[in-house]
Amino acid sequence: MTxxxxxxxxxxxxxxxxxxxxxxxxxxxxxxxxxxxCPEWACADCGHAIMLGTAESTLPVRQLVTAAA
Structure with a gap:
């Protein structure tokens, strides 16, 4: 996007x-x-939706920890 x-x-x-x-x-x-x-944007002509965001706007992912055999 410009x-x-x-x-x-x-x-x-x-x-x-x-x-x-x-x-x-x-x-x-x-x-x-x-x-x-808001990261949600829509084309005013056709309605095509896009999401824009930065690393600061994302939530960290929890990692699954499993016990070693």
């Missing part, structure tokens, strides 16, 4: 479905994220 921001909830980027540069918007967040903080 960094063309017009507001925290709207940006321009490449849409794989439309095969071109399109506006993306953030739909209302059901997870309680503040405007501009």
């Amino acid at each position: 960094a063309l921001w017009s507001s925290p909830e709207r940006r321009s980027g490449h849409c794989p479905s439309c095969a071109g540069e399109r506006p993306f918007e953030q739909p209302p967040c059901a997870d309680g994220h503040e405007p501009g903080e």
Whole structure:
């Protein structure tokens, strides 16, 4: 995605479905994220959804520990 921001909830980027540069918007967040903080984005033309995030926004994975034989 390009960094063309017009507001925290709207940006321009490449849409794989439309095969071109399109506006993306953030739909209302059901997870309680503040405007501009939600990783969910949707193409304003076709609705193709994408997730954007950073390493800080992911949760660590618990590792399964098994006893040695």
